[in-house]
Amino acid sequence: MSEHEIKFQKKIDAEVKIEPKDWMPEAYRKTLIRQMSQHAHSEIVGMLPEGNWVTRAPTLRRKLILLAKIQDEAGHGLYLYSATETLGISRDEMTNQLLTGKAKYSSIFNYPSLSWADMGTIGWLVDGAAIMNQVALQRTSFGPYARAMVRICKEESFHQRQGYELLIKMCQGAPIQKQMAQDSINRWWWPSLMMFGPHDADSPHTGDSVKWKIKRKTNDELRQAFIDATVPQAEYLGLTIPDPDLKWNKERGHYDFGPIDWDEFWSVVKGNGVCNKQRIKDRTKAYEDGAWVREAASAYAKKKKKTAVAN
Ligand code: BYC
Numbered sequence: 026m027s028e029h030e031i032k033f034q035k036k037i038d039a040e041v042k043i044e045p046k047d048w049m050p051e052a053y054r055k056t057l058i059r060q061m062s063q064h065a066h067s068e069i070v071g072m073l074p075e076g077n078w079v080t081r082a083p084t085l086r087r088k089l090i091l092l093a094k095i096q097d098e099a100g101h102g103l104y105l106y107s108a109t110e111t112l113g114i115s116r117d118e119m120t121n122q123l124l125t126g127k128a129k130y131s132s133i134f135n136y137p138s139l140s141w142a143d144m145g146t147i148g149w150l151v152d153g154a155a156i157m158n159q160v161a162l163q164r165t166s167f168g169p170y171a172r173a174m175v176r177i178c179k180e181e182s183f184h185q186r187q188g189y190e191l192l193i194k195m196c197q198g199a200p201i202q203k204q205m206a207q208d209s210i211n212r213w214w215w216p217s218l219m220m221f222g223p224h225d226a227d228s229p230h231t232g233d234s235v236k237w238k239i240k241r242k243t244n245d246e247l248r249q250a251f252i253d254a255t256v257p258q259a260e261y262l263g264l265t266i267p268d269p270d271l272k273w274n275k276e277r278g279h280y281d282f283g284p285i286d287w288d289e290f291w292s293v294v295k296g297n298g299v300c301n302k303q304r305i306k307d308r309t310k311a312y313e314d315g316a317w318v319r320e321a322a323s324a325y326a327k328k329k330k331k332t333a334v335a336n
Contacts, residue, residue: 037238042168045111053237056230057167058112059128060239062119065105066130070123070304072098074138075147083141090187091144097180104177108169124309132290133220135298142195142202142209148188150210150217150255156181157251158221166238189258196262203263210259211267218282219290221248227287252280 026034029048036043043049072095079095082088106116122128133151138144159181163174195202222244225231234240242250252271259266270283292298 034236037166037236040238042171043166044168052233053239054112056234056237056239057170058109058114060230060234061105061109061112061170062114062122063129063131065102065109065119066123066128067134068098068102068105070130070134070308071151073304073307074134074136074300075144077138078141078144081141082144087144087191094148094184094187097184101173101177101180104173105170108173111169120312124305124312126296126305129294130304131220132293132298133216134304135293135300136212136216137299139212140205140209142192142205143213145188145191145195145206146209146213148184148186149192149258150188150213151220152181152184152188153255154217154220154251156185157247157254161241161247164238164241192262192264196264206262207264210264214267215285215289216293218248218252218285219293221245221251223287223290249279252282256280 030050033043033047033049033053036047043053075091075095075098079088079091082091106119109119110116119128123130133154138147156178159174159178163171163178165171165174192206195206222228225243225245228244231240231243235243256266256271268283270281272281274281293301296302
C-alpha cells in the first residue's frame with residue numbers, strides 16, 4: 026500500500042467523508058462512477074413504467090400524486106448526475122454510456138407496468154426496496170453521494186407510503202380490485218428481491234465497497250431486512266406473497282425465503298428482459314428531442330458570460 030492509500034483508508038476508518046478534491050485510489054473513483062451513474066440512470070429510466078399510467082390515473086388526485094412522484098425521480102437523477110460529475114465524468118459521457126448499453130440501470134425497470142395496481146406495488150415494493158438500500162447510502166463514504174441521499178430518502182419515503190396507501194384502498198374495494206393487487210404482487214415480488222443484486226458470495230464489488238464504506242450493508246443483509254419489514258405489510262393488506270417457502274425462523278429471528286431465479290436476473294441485466302429495448306429506445310428519443318433545449322441553454326450561458334466579461 027502506498028502512503029496515500031494508507032492515509033485514505035485511515036480517513037475512511039475514522040468516518041471522515043471523502044470529498045471530490047481529496048486524493049482517492051483510482052479504483053474507488055471508478056467504483057463510485059459506476060455505482061452512482063447506474064443509480065442516476067435507474068432514477069431516470071424508472072420514470073418510464075410510471076409514465077405509462079399518467080393518462081389513465083383513475084382520479085385527478087391520483088394523477089397529481091403520480092405526476093409529483095415521477096417529477097421527484099427526475100430530480101433524484103439530476104442530484105446523482107451532478108454528484109457523479111464531481112468525480113470527473115461529464116453528463117454527456119454518462120448518458121452516452123446508458124444509451125449505448127455500456128452502463129447498467131436497475132433490472133427492475135425492464136418489467137412492464139400492466140395494471141393500475143402496479144402503480145401501488147411499484148411504490149410499495151420497488152421504492153420500499155430502494156429505500157432499504159438508500160438509507161444505508163446516506164452514510165456512504167463519498168460526501169456528495171451521502172448528502173444527495175439524505176434528500177432522496179425523504180422523498181422516497183413519501184413514494185413508498187403513497188404506493189402502500191393506493192394498495193390499501195384497492196384491497197378494501199371490490200373483489201376484482203383486490204385480485205388486481207394480488208396479481209401485481211405476484212409479478213413484482215421476485216424482481217424486487219433481485220434489485221439488491223446477486224448473493225454476497227457472487228458479488229464481485231462488495232468486498233472493496235465494504236472496505237471503503239461505499240456500502241454499509243451487503244446485498245444479502247439488505248434483502249433480508251427488506252423481506253422482514255415487508256411480510257407484515259402484505260399480511261395487513263390481506264395479500265399473499267408468492268413464495269411457498271416464506272416462513273418465520275425463530276432461531277434466526279428472520280424470515281426464510283425460497284430460491285431466487287438468478288438466470289432470470291442475469292438475462293434481464295444482459296438486455297433480454299421484456300422492456301430493455303423499449304426503455305433504451307424511449308430514453309434515446311427523449312435525449313434527441315431535448316437537443317434543442319441543451320443547445321439553447323448553452324447559447325444563453327455563453328451570451329451571459331460574454332455580457333458579464335464586457336461589463
Ligand atoms: N440491476 O458486485 P455487485 C429507484 C450488477 S431506482 C442491474 O453486487 P454492486 C426508483 C452490478 O452493477 C434505485 N444490475 O455490484 C426510481 C455489477 O455489474 P458491473 C436504484 C445489477 O454495485 C424510479 C454486477 O451486477 N438504486 O429507487 O456492489 C421509480 C455485480 O453486482 C443489479 C441503486 O442504484 C440490479 N438490480 O451492488 C421507482 C442503488 N444488481 O457494474 C424507484 C445504488 C447488481 O460490474 N446501487 N447489478 O457491470 C447499489 O447500491 C449497488 O450498485 C447494488 C449492486 C446493490 C445495486
